[in-house]
Amino acid sequence: MDINLGNTSSLRLLNLYKVVSLLYQAGSMTQAQIKTESGLSGPTVIQCIQHFKEKGAFYEGKALASSGGRKPTLICFDYNYRYAVGVEIRRHHVDISIMNLKGECIASRTERLIFEQSREHLQAIGRIIDELIAQNVDPKKVLGIMVAFPGEVSLDRSEITRSTIFGMHSVNLDRFKKEFRYPIMIENGANAAGFGAVFKDKNLADTVYIVVTDNGIAGSVVINKKVYRGNSGKAGAFGHIQLDSNGRQCSCGQKGCWSVCCSVASLTGDEDTNLKDFFARVDNHDEEAVNALDQYIKYMAQGIACAHLAFDTDVMIGGKIVPYLEKYQDQLRKAVFEYSVLKDESFNINLDLTSNSPMSEGAALMIVADYMENGIFTE
Numbered sequence: 001m002d003i004n005l006g007n008t009s010s011l012r013l014l015n016l017y018k019v020v021s022l023l024y025q026a027g028s029m030t031q032a033q034i035k036t037e038s039g040l041s042g043p044t045v046i047q048c049i050q051h052f053k054e055k056g057a058f059y060e061g062k063a064l065a066s067s068g069g070r071k072p073t074l075i076c077f078d079y080n081y082r083y084a085v086g087v088e089i090r091r092h093h094v095d096i097s098i099m100n101l102k103g104e105c106i107a108s109r110t111e112r113l114i115f116e117q118s119r120e121h122l123q124a125i126g127r128i129i130d131e132l133i134a135q136n137v138d139p140k141k142v143l144g145i146m147v148a149f150p151g152e153v154s155l156d157r158s159e160i161t162r163s164t165i166f167g168m169h170s171v172n173l174d175r176f177k178k179e180f181r182y183p184i185m186i187e188n189g190a191n192a193a194g195f196g197a198v199f200k201d202k203n204l205a206d207t208v209y210i211v212v213t214d215n216g217i218a219g220s221v222v223i224n225k226k227v228y229r230g231n232s233g234k235a236g237a238f239g240h241i242q243l244d245s246n247g248r249q250c251s252c253g254q255k256g257c258w259s260v261c262c263s264v265a266s267l268t269g270d271e272d273t274n275l276k277d278f279f280a281r282v283d284n285h286d287e288e289a290v291n292a293l294d295q296y297i298k299y300m301a302q303g304i305a306c307a308h309l310a311f312d313t314d315v316m317i318g319g320k321i322v323p324y325l326e327k328y329q330d331q332l333r334k335a336v337f338e339y340s341v342l343k344d345e346s347f348n349i350n351l352d353l354t355s356n357s358p359m360s361e362g363a364a365l366m367i368v369a370d371y372m373e374n375g376i377f378t379e
């Protein structure tokens with residue numbers, strides 16, 4: 001939040017910020033607790049509470065037992081006061097998540113929808129979103145839509161600069177805006193997922209985030225709870241690190257990129273992936289599947305080692321494969337620390353198990369974070 005302390009209204013904004021931040025973190029507090037923790041005067045605290053009550057962001061909870069005198073009541077933050085929508089656009093599907101201000105997923109849907117560069121495609125996505133909103137939340141409470149896209153997005157996020165998966169260049173966001181009835185923004189899918197993971201974990205500030213998608217590997221770097229974007233918005237494009245110069249052809253033109261070595265399709269052998277069947281074959285000791293998984297884990301370890309060497313942070317893996325990888329976490333860890341340069345190192349390789357759809361949820365959470373920093377004071 002930008003605050004100029006030179007005038008009274010800015011001071012009022014700072015007071016509101018203190019009160020709303022406290023209550024947002026705690027969920028509920030008494031007036032006296034807010035006063036003590038904010039260091040503000042009683043009348044200022046009352047004014048701030050009143051402000052957010054009138055807007056509908058705070059409500060009065062139950063009265064607590066009193067040790068004499070008037071019973072104190074709890075002031076509560078209404079996490080369902082606003083919602084944000086995240087959409088992940090994939091080649092064969094779209095994933096949609098509606099998140100509340102606490103970062104809880106209120107509703108989600110995965111729908112089969114083959115990607116094409118057309119108005120009809122965007123309109124179809126718009127219809128699914130409208131339906132999901134209408135069935136689950138008050139449309140008036142929806143702040144907007146953040147699209148998590150598998151491609152590079154300009155620094156000002158007004159343009160998809162390149163998507164190798166979809167063969168797209170320089171697509172302006174205006175093409176999207178016309179087809180949706182809510183404010184719409186766009187973000188690189190891996191940035192959204194990385195941001196979401198750090199947003200949800202109070203103890204995590206820095207991470208390299210690796211998303212395993214059907215067709216490849218996408219990555220992001222989150223430093224001090226903010227996405228690190230680099231000079232042109234491309235930071236974290238780990239998917240095109242070459243792991244095997246004799247490997248399979250990647251969509252970028254090079255052979256053996258991390259993306260082709262570790263996509264979901266590299267295991268299932270099909271772009272229309274079925275992980276359940278693949279891991280059932282592994283469980284039944286199907287030799288081909290077991291060997292494919294062993295090679296996959298070696299490649300994944302190689303990529304993780306590179307990413308860690310570049311940023312010296314923990315590494316988190318997300319995507320639909322993660323619940324299946326949980327069983328092989330020790331094997332993966334062992335393979336990473338077999339690299340001689342990492343032998344004496346210690347860092348965490350986390351699996352993002354909190355989310356079914358890290359990209360769409362993370363995208364929505366970017367709207368939530370911005371709202372709590374700015375929007376709640378200006379609407």
Ligand SMILES: [Zn+2]
Binds near residue numbers: 239251
């Ligand atoms: Zn590549």
